[in-house]
Amino acid sequence: MTRLIGFPCGIGVVLAAVAQAQPPSPEQIIGNRDANGDGKLSREEFPPQGQQLFDRIDTNKDGFVTLEEARAFAQQQRPPGPPPLPTPDYENVAYGPFERNVLDIWLAKSDKPTPLVIYYHGGGFRGGDKRTIQPQLLDGLLKAGVTVAAANYRLTDTAPYPAQMHDCARALQFLRLHAAEYNLDPTRVGATGGSAGAGISQWLAFHDDLADPGNEDEVLRQSTRITCAVVYAAQSSYDPRFHRELFGSDQVEPALIALFGMSGPQDVDDPKFWPLFEDASALPHLTADDAPVFAYYQQANDPLPPNAPGSLFIHHPKFGEVLKEKMDELGIECIVRFREDYPNTPGRAPVEEYLQFFLDKLGVTPANPAP
Secondary structure (H helix, E strand, O other): OOOOOOOOOOOOOOOOHHHHOOOOOHHHHHHHOOOOOOOOOEHHOOOHHHHHHHHHHHOOOOEEEOOOOHHHHHHHHOOOOOOOOOOEEEEEOHHHOOOOEEEEEEEEOOOEEEEEEEEOOOOOEEEOOOHHOOOHHHHHHHHHOOOOEEOOOOOOOOOOOOOHHHHHHHHHHHHHHHHOOEEEEEEEEEEEEOHHHHHHHHHHOOOOOOOOOOOOOHHHHOOOOEEEEEOOOOOOOHHHHHHHHHHOOOOOOOHHHOOOOOOOHHHHHHHHHHHHHHOOOOOHHHHOOOOOOEEOOOOOOOOOOOOHHHHOOOOOOOHHHHHHHHHHHHHHEEEEEHHHHOOOOOOOOOOOHHHHHHHHHHHOOOOOOOO
């Protein structure tokens, strides 16, 4: 274990760093400074630079800093998180027969049918939840008069592809079927999400309509086409063969092994999986009548090492570059933004641009537009 004695900035600054999700942890700090092994730090065990913070951290004034006091101080220094989501107007509405076929709905206040944006969560198709929608985006859409829904869907521990995309399509169809009940305009629908949710949103934006007019299930008679999509950390292809060409890597992202029900990376070369790879991916479905897309990539647009693992390439901005190239060829609007485009706020999602894109494409004029 690395010793921290003589650390130049003092424990107070270190604890503040901990609060910003940087190592070391309070546990490590106490362990490294605790010279006599009593599980707490005396004033003498503090470096001179940290003395001015000792009394603030030692809240019970017993002359020692305990682990609990260190944790509490770190928590106080932590930047505030995003505001909590408001309670949905409708919560855990069942849109299908499976346990995770549920969605939440936040209604925009309007005496006319409102546009809809539906959020699909990320999580590698192996986890995630509908309540991870960005609070700022939700708030902005509602204030502009756009109703918002967020849907869960089956994960790969329950069912492989195409269950995830078909569940999300059904959530959209359910909302269209009940448009009158929820005061929705079914002709103006956007989709959004990150990572897996981005892939789902793009799939809906580009895939042929799944509407089946003669189906006994009236939900499945509805259209699955959307007006626009806002995506972040999106994969424009889930085809591991495409990843080999794009990134020069024969590594397979583990989430894709589960998604396609493969037994291991070797199954990538089994032709029986190839139709699934292609059908799950956005690029093969693109045609000139598809919806416009705004895509943002938080990962730095840097070259990758040789034979990079999936964890390094699965959210890489190259996915956005190839998407834009194909959409430009077809004359479909595609806006791609990288973290390098925002040097003053690196890594911060451009939620204001997400919102403006939705309002433009859904034909919404806010009641109180910004000057």
